[in-house]
Amino acid sequence: MNAIKRFGNKANRFAIKWAEFVIKYKWPVLIATIVLAFGLASKGKMEFDGDYHVFFSKSNPELEAFDALQEKYTKDDNVLIVLSPKNKNIFTKENLIAIEELTAESWNTPYSSRVDAITNFQHTSAEGDDLYVDDLSYESHLKTDEEIQEIKRKALKEPLLVDRLLSKDGSVTAINITVRLPGEDSAVEIPEVTAFTRNMISQFREKHPDFDIHTSGLVPLNTAFFEYSQKDFMLTGIMIIIVILTTLILTRSIFSTISTLLVVLFSLISAVGFLGITGIKLTPPSAVFPTMILTLAVADSIHILITMLQKMRKEGLSKKEALVESMRLNFMPVLITSLTTVIGFLTMNFGDVPPFWDLGNITAFGMAMAFLYSTTTLPALMAIFPVRTKQRVVKAGSENRGLYTRLGAYVAENPVKLSIISLLIIGLMAFTATKNRFNDEFVNYFDETVKFRTDTDYISENLTGIYNVEFSVGAGESGGINNPEYLRKLNEFEDWLNEQPEVIHVNAFSEVARRVNRSMHGDDEAYYQVPGNREEAAQYLLLYELSLPFGLDLNNQINVDKSETRLTVTIENVDSASMIAFSKRAENWLKQNTPEYMHAIGVSPTLMFSKLGFRQADSMFKGNIIALILISLVLMLALRNFKLGLLSIIPNVTPVLVGFGLWALYKAQINTGMVIVFGMTLGIIVDDTVHFMSKFLRAQREYGYDARQAVVYAFETVGKALVTTTIVLIVGFAVLAQSHFALNSYMAQITLIIISSALIIDFILLPSLLILTASKPKAVATPEKVQPQVIKS
Structure with a gap:
């Protein structure tokens, strides 16, 4: 514990020395960071990949099975x-x-x-x-x-x-x-x-x-992925404008706005350089990295700027003194926030969807650079700019208390009641979250403003389904597809499939055999059945193949040595669970009713997408646990308090439970993009928690406040910054929520809910728990800083 405390003192001293160094050498620091940012940007190269195959890792068993089927036919x-x-x-x-x-x-x-x-x-x-x-x-x-x-x-x-x-x-x-x-x-x-x-x-x-025309298929699907990944990338321009306006409104400082804009732009172009260096191609999920970096990078700058401006306006400190003090107070919290955000995004690599690996890696790099620029470029610029503020004069004995002071006082007076109410609501939301069901239909990856989606819906309603499952059914020997027993069993499988409620159409070789057999018997309907003689079946097939024109042969249905045939089942647009259940049901029928050589597994892009989300969820579970453990350890070290490090798990995890609970009331359906939300938002949520806890602990350690006084102090010093960063995050993800790509828009929407929940929990439950679990503060004989006057405004 003493080692942890020494670490905290060293961190304070380092932050002060770092700030003084940056201010003293402001021009060299600024030039160095400009060279770094544009040096990385010069390596940048952005390419887009719209092939649906990018959603599946090379080791994905469904993709391997599907590729094997396509190689046969x-x-x-x-x-x-x-x-x-x-x-x-x-x-x-x-x-x-x-x-x-x-x-x-x-x-x-x-x-x-x-x-x-x-x-x-x-x-x-x-x-x-x-x-x-x-x-x-x-x-x-x-x-x-x-x-x-x-x-x-x-x-x-x-x-x-x-x-x-x-x-x-x-x-x-x-x-x-x-x-x-x-x-x-x-x-x-x-x-x-x-x-x-x-x-x-x-x-x-x-x-x-006089014709209405609609298009669908795998090429239009790939095209939609390609085009909407580019459109989502263009959200960056909107986000930059919002960052400028939001920062200007909330800080009321043009120089703060310019500094923040440069920090986020440097972070962004550095991430673009990372793309070129690593050779990553953008896809619909990864193309939103600019919006994420712009949104998250603002938070680092906002904390430093607001604290600096508060020190100048409320305490009358000079620009240099305020900047140094702001860096002292915020360097460690900003570092921890950046580190935990990077950890959260890196956990995406535990998943099974490569585009989310790319999103996690690009954003993690961008956030690391955002921390660097916010602790170098930002203070250097603020030291250069002629920042002036008017000090606020507070009349002695004034009872006009600020919003955050009043909120802090209310929480401090009612910790038990607020804790019980909060935990009951969280428990209810956690239960409600279990009502969400998983559905990963690739058609629903796009909203109804996308032509591919509306065309596909029209086709499903008026002609045929666009979801299918394919089986490569073996005959056990070369030329075995002419075996009457094989044809009979294949015919039975086709009949069974046609009886299934979700099946629209079955394309099987047994239908070709029946049709040719009927034609060879004068179109007598009595012969509309598979041939009963192997030589006859082989002869009919040969005659049929010789009669087919180029390009319309049976190579798409029969393999080269005629030992397997491809059976394609078209089904209604069912949800992922139903698709998987149907495929399993068909596989079991083959196992129970056919020889072993006819056993086959269902494959298709539709089935791959259906299984993708479940596979992603299983893969991410391990990553999320590791992220939670790592982030908790980081907070214990940063806060220099084992108990509070453990306590921080509650406000870091519960917003996700609340978010998914509210989502269950809203849509009750989650997709692959939402599986990564826990790991992604965990790092973001920590921003609120670590800044509030750090101010709470400073009040106790430096000023000897008891828990209730420390809570009020935390509200007064960091309340506005937390609200400001939350507003920026909400605005940023609200922009991303406008994406026509459901993986991105759903992810953004639930992130909005989680971020909003995190602020409420950190303003109500966290301070209540801090009061209820706090030990008595030790007397502070010689505080590091002069005890500040609590400003009531």
């Missing part, structure tokens, strides 16, 4: 173009001509490998032993009304079309463009495909204005 990155004619009937000559034209043009899409539409659907028929496979509607301009009605009849009976490329009533259809992206540079490849398809659709609209 074909990659299925796609653009789904949905056409809705205003006459609600796809099957008119004009509409079929338009669809045929757009289908032909879609083949020109960069990296396209396949285009599926109703017009080029491969319809089978047979004459004798000859199998014919033709486009369902080719040269549509030559078709008669009778032929078009026959096309409609065939299409609406075709299981591979209905609820996949054609609505049940024939009013909506889709063209699915499959692209094989090289994967060398998604920042080039994805925009290239997007630009072409957007231009193609625009030209189609001009020529055929």
Whole structure:
């Protein structure tokens, strides 16, 4: 304990010497920090990556399984173009001509490998032993009304079309463009495909204005990630303006505002330099780092500036004296706040989502630089600027007490009552927090102002689902997919899937086998079943494959040696838990009803995103515990009091419980972005706690105040600074809450709630607990500083 106290005295002396050094050598210090900031900025390089794969670590088992499936068959990155004619009937000559034209043009899409539409659907028929496979509607301009009605009849009976490329009533259809992206540079490849398809659709609209067009698919999803990460980055400009206005209003000093602005800008450009040095590419979650750094960096400057201005206005200290005293009082709290914030953000590396690793690392570096600049650049600038304030004169015996003095006095008089009420409310919120349910649908990553979201919702309501689960079902041997037993079991699995309530469509090889078998028997419906003879099945498959045109083969459904087939289940837009439960149910059916070689696991981007949040939550749990322990140890050392270090855990953890409790009343749904909130806000919350506790302890140690007097003193000296920094944080995260990307906006919204809760808890519960657990202060014979007059204003 004596060692800890000696550490505190040394910290005081160091802060004073540091302040005096910076003031004495203000110009060299300022120039050095400018060189450092712009030196780092010169290394800066910002690139954006919109590929959805960035959300998954290389060791993610779901991603590994999905990549393995795509290697066996074909990659299925796609653009789904949905056409809705205003006459609600796809099957008119004009509409079929338009669809045929757009289908032909879609083949020109960069990296396209396949285009599926109703017009080029491969319809089978047979004459004798000859199998014919033709486009369902080719040269549509030559078709008669009778032929078009026959096309409609065939299409609406075709299981591979209905609820996949054609609505049940024939009013909506889709063209699915499959692209094989090289994967060398998604920042080039994805925009290239997007630009072409957007231009193609625009030209189609001009020529055929009677169609409503909606797009979805993995390429538009990647595009939305890419575009909205850039838009979120542009929130930086708004945040800079807010920082200027907020600081100016709260400090009422133009020089303080300029100094703060330079500190946050230096921190920001240093973080940009970190991007270039590390080669990090920005994604939607990590693109918000400027807003976070700008918001958090302001807090360091505000504490130093407000204390300095208070000393000048209330106690009549000179600018230099006030600046040195402010650094003495705030150096250690600002250091601890910065350190705990860095720890909090670094815990994001324990998670399983790489973009949040990047966000944590970039922000942690930015916050470390913010501490450096706020203890060098800021005091140097304030020493240079001609800062003058008018000292406030307080009449002797005045009873007009300030807001923070009155609040402190009220808390000091009612610690038991306030503690009980606070703990009851916190307990209730903690219970309510358990009502939150996890849901990580990637469509809901975007709000309803985003075209990708509205288009996808339209497609889900009017044509087909965009969520799917895929299975690579093995046959146990090369060529085994023609084994009648395999086909029969695959057919049973397909039938079982179609019976499930969430299933919209099943695309299985067993359907191809049934269709070809029927065609080879004169389209007799009695033969609409899988072949019962292996040689016959193999012969039919060979005839069918030889009849297919280039680009419309079965490579997307059958592997090279015909030992496995790909089964794709399209399901309704269900929540994450339901998606995972459905996949597990299907896997269990295969285990219980098929030979071992047919057992398969469900994979798909949809399923990966569904499992991502749960995996992230499990990974972050360990990180959060470590962060809590480290931050508590740091506070024990900084406060030089083991008991108060333990006590600080309460005001540091309870705001998160309250935040999630209130969120349960608001939305009751959390996503991957919100999983990191505990670790992220833990460091932020400490700012309030450590500044209040440090002032409380100074009052006891330096002035011999009892606990109640120390609480009032803490309110008087740091109350305004805490409110000011909280307002800045609230404003900053309120800007981020305007993001159209739900991972960011939800994270910002709940952070707003937690930060607000933290201030209330630190103003009510924390001082009450400090009073109730305080021991009697020791007499102070020779205080470090002259006891200040309590200013009542």
